[in-house]
Amino acid sequence: MSKTTADTTTDTTPDRAAEDQDLSAAGSQLSTAPVEGPPNLPSLGVIGWLRWFWRQLTSMRVALLLLLLLALGAIPGSLIPQSGVDATKVSDFRDKNPTLGDIYDKLGLFHVYSSVWFSAIYILLFVSLIGCIVPRTWQFVGQLRSRPPGAPKRLTRLPAYTTWRTEAEPEQVREAALALLKKRRFRAHLTGDAVAAEKGYLREIGNLAFHIALIVMLVAFAWGQLFKSEGNKLVVEGDGFSNTLISYDDFKSGNLFSTDDLTPFSFTLDNFTGTYETSGPNKGTPRTYQATLDYSEGAYGKEKKTLVKVNHPLEIGDSKVYLTAHGYAPVMTVRDGKGKVVYSDAVPLLPLDSNVTSSGVVKVLDGYKNAKGVSEQLGFQAFFLPTYTKGNEVASTFPALLNPVLNLQAYHGDLGVNSGIPQSVYQLDKSHMKQFKNSTGGDLRENLKPGETMKLPNGAGSITYEATKEWANFQVTQQPGSGWALGGALTAIFGLAGSLFIQRRRVWVRATPSADGVTVVEMAGLGRSESAKVPEELGDLAGILYDRAPGAPDPDDGPTEPSEPTDHAEPPQAPEPAEPSISPDPVATAEGAENQ
């Protein structure tokens, strides 16, 4: 570009300058991209500064810079542990690198995607985007309402050009050209001695739709974050769940969420099924992993059966119920010295590894009296191996229930649950508990198989491992706005395809009488970007028009067409003689000016 401008400034004949202006009018408004000038200094005053700032923010250059920053800013979050993804990793990292941890904390690097600076980048980008789209849309509407600019004086200077001489009358040629272009779905009209036509507006529509869709996606995503909720519930086979806040084990929600928003439904876990690879390098990897639920929608809905699997959540309204984890819940019965049952329940244990080695506790809070008849509390530390292999006492060797063994240790005393400090149901506070001893004076600790009982010493009672149930953990999420996000995403893809695959281009056909009585037809094409398609299409159009206005014999004084396809031929000279007699096309300049 710079080269031509330099050229024109060195030989500034008025002719040449006018011609360049004429040409740029022909190419003007071929897209709605903002016009770029050098970043000149603002005029004085607050308004001047604001206007300058706004113009910078909405320029392509700054949009590009912000996009680059967005990409760069996203990187640290993928390399540094994020509290939103894995909080334990973050605290591990902090423990290992205290100083670095502090610095990261200050910079928000443990929650990059909600940090101030990352938000600043994308908010600026989207402000820039809106500031870019609005004027572009108006401009595009203006372009649709006006007509394609008229033909520039010298069509030879356009990227694709062809010409021939015909006996047909100029009017006939122009009419034929107009009909042909309209038939090819060009927006065409007659201006002066030429037909001006344009096609490919879908490119602009696609591009605008794509950028607008990006905004829709962002808004939908933000909306979803504000109103979303996410809760977890561990359910043992046979137990039920109803979707109310108090039913959850833990619950998170967005800032604007209210409990009334919870979709009413309930379900019972009928059965969990897990099967696992039995051999090979991936031994123990789950193969089937599914839960059968009986669920009902609303408060009194009809009960229905469904299967929830890893890729198949249960969808009810805005809510989705995911199966996220599973484990075992041994059924245990505790009796006092007199044989009275004081506790009997399935106790969910938490998995420690991929072979579901699990641990947990049983707490007998009330109803138990010891051998002396005094009320006491009991606690059991449980350790469970679904597949016990001799010689491997501390870890299960397979995730399925092949040879389950439950290891128990028993405590008595005060569980400390009334002290007011919240306690985990999976941990035992042993500060006021004493461990039962066995006959040799060591700690009482036994491995039980299903059906077996461990006796507590001195008539203190017993605990029986009856059977094993399975439990499943369900995550219930509710995220409004995902429909909008999906709609935005689809629009973005189609808009993008339209924007990248469709070429916006103009075609001009000029027909003028020449000195020797025949008509000179000139055709030229111009695309938004240089493309092989434009000359191809022009060739097609010219071929058809040529059939309707066949060639006349060449005059002897000069070749109309370059006869040999050489690599570096001079531009054809033929149209030149015809030109001077025609006045500069007033329509072209007027149109160009109107659109600016």
Next chain:
Amino acid sequence: MTLAAATDLAAAANENLANISNTLIYSSMAVYTLAFFAYIAEWLLGSRSKVGRTAAALTSKTQAKAPAVTVKNAGGTAVLERPQVVVRSAAGTRDVPDGPGAHGGDEQGDLYGRIAISLTVLAFLVEFGGVLTRALSVERAPWGNMYEFNITFSTVAVGVYLTLLALKKNVRWLGLFLITTVLLDLGLAVTVLYTASDQLVPALHSYWLYIHVSTAIFCGAVFYVGAVSTILYLFRDSYENKLATGGTPGKFANSVLDRLPAAASLDKFSYRVNAAVFPLWTFTIIAGAIWAGDAWGRYWGWDPKETWSFITWVAYACYLHARATAGWKGRKAAYLALIAFGCWLFNYYGVNIFVSGKHSYAGV
């Protein structure tokens, strides 16, 4: 026959297929190696065009004044029946003819080039067979671990190249560069990344696997083709710059770069290729988000893999924007395209190997 015996039999059949697959992959590597040598022969025997077209185009005095015009036939063979379209490049762009290709007009070079392409076709078929038998042996799409990604990836990249050739696009110059990296890719696959064929973890049991992973691999292969031509564009562009400013390029540049297409053609080719797959890459990410929504309970969680596909996407968007922004066209945009492909590569190798996340199926 008992159930156990039946499963054993099936397992044995699968093991057989897996072995056939391995043999086919090794055979394809052997054939690719032959193709590699044939390409080398094409470059060695082929000579730089006798006329030195690039130099001629860039140094002749008349050229600088009047931008060149190339004449093309439009509308088929009936030259005399139809008017010819005169094509003129935009003002300010260098007008340089494309190089003659690796063979440089040398007959023997051309012969070796053709042999190389035939061998590439053969190797492609063999490798395709390897991927197919691998898929049959595991009874699923062969995209469960990095070994499988790698063998599919190179098959698709070569497939894209051969398809472009079949469509009569001017891409023969890609051959040597492509096959070299295909050999590297396969070498990594069979040594470092090899994983015995096996079933998938439940999270991968979904038709989204077919949609999301197949488009991801395809996009990668096409981005790769785009990146190769971008690199060649950068070399060729500095070569042309040197000639245009009166410098004398080195012997190597003169011999190799002169035979490549013009910088403008390479640039346009890489733009086309990148722009063409960008919507598909957008789709890949969105499909991944939908799948993540079903599998993990959230559409987007900034998992490292997700983050890096987003970064890759933004980087390619930067590239497309740069081309529409004054002052960023040409070399600067090309650097952005390479950075974007670097992000893709890191997402593929780097994230799988160095960063742990939910997408831990790499099998390494």
